[in-house]
Amino acid sequence: MEPKVWREMGLTDEEYAKVKELMGREPNFLEIGVFSVMWSEHCSYKTSKPILKNFPTKGPQVLQGPGENAGIVDIGDNLAVVFKMESHNHPSAIEPYQGAATGVGGILRDVFTMGARPVAVLDALRFGPLDEGNNKYLFSGVVGGIGGYGNSIGIPTVGGDVYFHSSYSGNPLVNAMAVGLLEHRHIAKGVASGVGNPVMVVGARTGRDGIHGATFASVELSEESESKRSAVQVGDPFMEKLLMEACLELIQADALVGIQDMGAAGLTSSSSEMAGRGNSGIEMDLSLVPRRETGMTPYEIMLSESQERMLVVPKAGREKEVEEVLNRWGLEATVVGRVTGDGMLRLLEDGKMVAEIPVKALTEEAPVYHRPSREPQYYQELKGISMEGFKMKDSVENVLLALLANPTIASKEWVYRQYDHQVGTNTAVVPGGDAGVLRVRGTKKGIAMTTDCNSRYVYLDPYIGGALAVVEAAQNIACVGAKPLAITDCLNFGNPEKPEIFWQFEQACAGVAEACRVLETPVTGGNVSLYNETPGMAVYPTPMIGMIGLLEDLDLVLCNHIKTEGEQIYLLGELEGELAGSEYLAMFENLEAGALPELNLKNIKEILTFLLKLNGKGLLTAAHDISEGGLAVALAEMTVQYGASVNLETADKLKALFGERLGRILISTTKGNAAKIESLAHQAGVSLRHLGESGGKTLTIMVNGSKCLDVSLDKYRPVFERTIRNIMNSDN
């Protein structure tokens, strides 16, 4: 075999040598193809494995940790939440609508193959600045695609987040998270076991789309990858809706031994992973796989990433039943092979063997790389830049209005108006709140969900920033009154072969792990997306966190804005933030620098626990965490209906109003409950400060007795609410 062959498929010479050794002979073209996708970063995690193993993955609530199609956490009453997040960055860069749509389709399949009915989608998005036409085009297409798929299949998109930063120009991040609900007894797994059991392909027909998509996801976007554009697929939410109903019906009828979706690397990864988990083998005759196109080679059939397909191992004798259910939903199911006991992936074409590979060679023998890691030069440099001596650049009003008009901070209404966020009629907190909340029918419970990551923090200090991504998610969950349960993640980084990038990855994951340990939110699964680079630039390191929380009593759900006049507003946590890494510093000093505030996870945990305690007693009317833009922005968001007047005593107005520091939460309560809250805070030793009261149709802030802001609702509300819409409706 010419070296060109395996190199073009993405295998290094060393990897090829290892393949040869494992096979005990020269592999043929098809076998090299199978190895190349299974050993791609996307499927094998060859670079990230050594790092990911440090995540805490256990806890009494965890029913299924990493390793399956999605994680599962217990929520009592014999019910469980299934959830997972995944990236579709590269396809979205090239065909934003379809790239994003198929991202949603893929993550939903991961959830319903576990036996769960999907109940919600979230989307975490990152784009370059909207003043560039191409970024606008990508933003618009991606949002359209997420809505296009989720709306049609009928699963509400209840949350997500969007940031804009130049590092994402041309390499947007599109991470989709799906959440499902199931009864414990219906948990399904991606295993192939029971020698002689049939193996079936169900759902859509196989076409030539997306061949080598997994490999494509594992390279930088460049001129060369442009030619791999065929790696983009068109999604068919209608087909997936039918497939979902059929699969859930089969799982509930207990007809299956195992089931797995065909995502990246299609039939190759689904068959080898299912056999791998079942310690078995699989034999398939590829000529039996239903095809959409004629003349497809075994290689193309194995590597196709056609969407809306599943690989299913029914219990022996029940293949007719599988066929019947699929047919009733207007879909096909075809027996293509069987489970064997010899641990081989054996592929035939018209009865003639065309490939034979030991399954474990594909799933367990993939090379593991301990990449060199090096602290980048920028790290100490930016950290060393002094944050002293900055003066407020403009009037408080102008600064506030400018921050509210920053697309990263401004309301994302333009986005979530395009998403059906209510279908299923379970959505108790719609997008625009701090976290989405769904009721759990038949119980008093609610589940909360959010996605978060401030990548500027991660860039400036990957360890602290990684931890803060988890903290912010936990804050958002707690602000709707839910207890944080567990996370999934999507680790978006640049090219890990560069030691500086690998350092970011290593540090950020360590921070995520530490925060998960302290906050008791184990990692139940996730996804790694490396090589997010355009020529010359890596994206800011973005370990996206998707978190799930539980409300024991949905009646106690909290919203993030005040709904009457005369409510008392308090601050939990410290008054002053820091300018390091703040939105203010970036906008007004054109500087992304500084040493982030010291991480104090224990303290943050105390604050969140206290918040939940207050809410458990029914003492709160609203809660909102302080994030980008600092206290003033959070106050504006919280009082967007009634206004407020607030008094602060501080030695540093700039840091108090616009500095950033996680672990600070605004809460509100009725006049009648104010004293009770104060005494509970005193007892618990938690820092609590009375700020003011809602009402008056203006936001008025006094600092040390003198008025520094008095802006009417009519002025700031439209800025917050309409900025993104105006940008998107404008012509350039």
Place this chain on the structure above:
Amino acid sequence: MKIGIVRFPGSNCEVDCLEAWRVAGEDPVMIWHQETSVKGYDLIVLPGGFSYGDYLRTGAIARFSPIMDDVIRFAKSGGLVWGICNGFQILTECGLLPGALLRNAGLHFICSPQYLRVERTDLAFTGEYRQGQIIQIPVNHGEGNYTVDDEGLARLKANNQIVFRYVTLEGEVTDQGNPNGSRENIAGIVNKEGNVLGMMPHPERVVEESIGGVDGKGMFISILKHWERRTQHGA
């Protein structure tokens, strides 16, 4: 009351409708699109969703489902038929209601609470509301822009067939209150006889306070009371 909800491939609000009826105290039956008879039902609901993916045009393919011939017969013989969102689109496609639903004027899908004015309360569907009452019911569609030609519009008006209009909070019929460009802010219409209603907004989404309001519940209660009155008179 015997209520049937037709489930097309791609429907996705059929369970929401079922649950809403349960809140109102009824327990409907799901009717698979391949069935051929709706005999014995008192009301047929065509739910929201994306039947057949809404490919080609919304409702265009569903209209040829086996069940639809009998739904059309049922409607023509005076049976109550209620199409919500995709159901409305199917009703216009099959000619039970005039006009058509085009892509939203703003070209985007819209999911949003919307104020409606109740234009007619003498119908089986709306008896619980006051004439001119402003209610808040969410819309959720990409193609809800109702269009009808001048003649058709004149007929709708002459026969008093307009049931809901999109309005502002103050009840004004203006462009500002119109989410999708619908002609004369039309959100829902009935046939001349008053037994077939099509509407874009989703009343089944607002029947419980904990998930966003109760303004839609009146429609379910209206239908039940109408049916009770009728069966009492009939008996």
Place this chain on the structure above:
Amino acid sequence: MLKANVTVVLKKSILDPQGSAVEKALKSMKYPVESVRIGKFMEVTLAEADRGKAEEIMHEICRKLLSNPVIEDYSFELEG
């Protein structure tokens, strides 16, 4: 076997916001564009060799399913 190339466009009297949006975008990109209207294009392959019959079938299909006569006009050409 015959192939029909069908085009379906909105009636002239009906606004075409999608076309207008594309028109606006092209104008803002400084292309010398007067107007844009957007419709659908469909390739239908028929298992029917007789042109006369095929034409009849296509009219029926177009009226019944491929277009909505309330808002759209269709036309087609047979090929092959």
Place this chain on the structure above:
Amino acid sequence: MLKANVTVVLKKSILDPQGSAVEKALKSMKYPVESVRIGKFMEVTLAEADRGKAEEIMHEICRKLLSNPVIEDYSFELEG
């Protein structure tokens, strides 16, 4: 002034969910249909009298805005 009739269709190897759904519907209605593929049809009126230039402009517009070359092919005819 010239008019261009543009058709944009999904590349052959790309799944066409719309076409498949319509094809299935027509088959179940017992029409002798082999296959259906659905794309877009656009009428672009150009303020340009020179055919050569118009053609150039149309290629550019098609590539840049009217189609996404990753998944679609376009073709057009000039008229008038």
